[in-house]
Amino acid sequence: MSDAFTNAITIRVMNESDPEIIAEAFREQGWNKPVWLYEGYLEEQRKGDRVSLIAEADGVFAGYVNVLWKSYYPPFREAGIPEINDFNVMIKFRRMGIGSALMDKAEAVIGERSPIAGIGVGIFSSYGNAQILYAKRGYVPDGKGIFNGEVHVEYGESIVVNDDVALYLTKTLSRV
Template sequence: MSDKIILRDLNEYDWDVIEESFRREGWQKDLESYKQYFDYMKQGICSIIIAQWLEDFAGVLVINWQSEYENFKEREIPEISDIRVVHKFMRSSVYDELMDEAEKRIFQKKDTAGIGISLAAEYSQTHILCIKRGYIPDGTGIYKQNKQLQLGQQIIFDEKLKMYMIKNCDKKIAYKKGAIRKLENIYYDIYKGKL
């Protein structure tokens, strides 16, 4: 971990800083969700990890221990349900530090971590980062608001259209050591349409 980055659980004293940061980043509409997450955190339903870069709020990640997504719920797979990194820290290691911490917590309790990622173009970098970390599609297709889409179904394409991915704990360290580099390259080629 970078000595500039501090990771910790959210507390009630963080709200002023989070509200200001969310407004600056254009995330205002999501503040109510985070207040609800905070209530869930107190009940043990989720964990909220804050990243600070020195004194600045740099990012936040939510682990939902009881996913609403059917496949994860049935298999008791915790879901990384929200991750945000402040724009000015996007090129730093904040994203990886948050993901490392989330996976460490998940793999202490479960064998598999899950994540749902929007298919909107704005999230394409997240797809690549997750593939590089060893996540693969869970094989259930595309979902919108936790409902599986059927072939030929007409929908409005927005950020709620998601693909869910999983990572097994035997890959939790491997991606750093290059042990699954070949697998990463195959999935990357599939993603880019080369295979």
């Protein structure tokens, strides 16, 4: 980002113009995040199943995060724990407080309906920054071990480690 960045970070709810902007920003970064994904998020938001939060830095798309009211992770879904999901900050906007601002807002949204927030994090090194961020924010493992997207992994099992393999964490939110 240029030296002209003034650190004006805005967090808002996703709107109709965002899917194309988000997909293009990721294309420019070399990641394949298709428009239909964000159109789906928008539709789920309209139905009340999720809240998609957008971060802008000086008016430029910088990242997003979702709050899922009914987690895809069975233990969270069964316990009624909302999940912070698909958290992304554009590479050029990292280490500027944008991720923390998105997490603050997501936790505030969850805190209106639940005393506990949940989140999943990948287990390999490309998730290292997220693992550290979540630990610093007070998230702790739920104690159920590694989940491969379908079941919890048992001792001695062989799995392919990919983006579906995660450790799930929870945080008790403080009431203001």
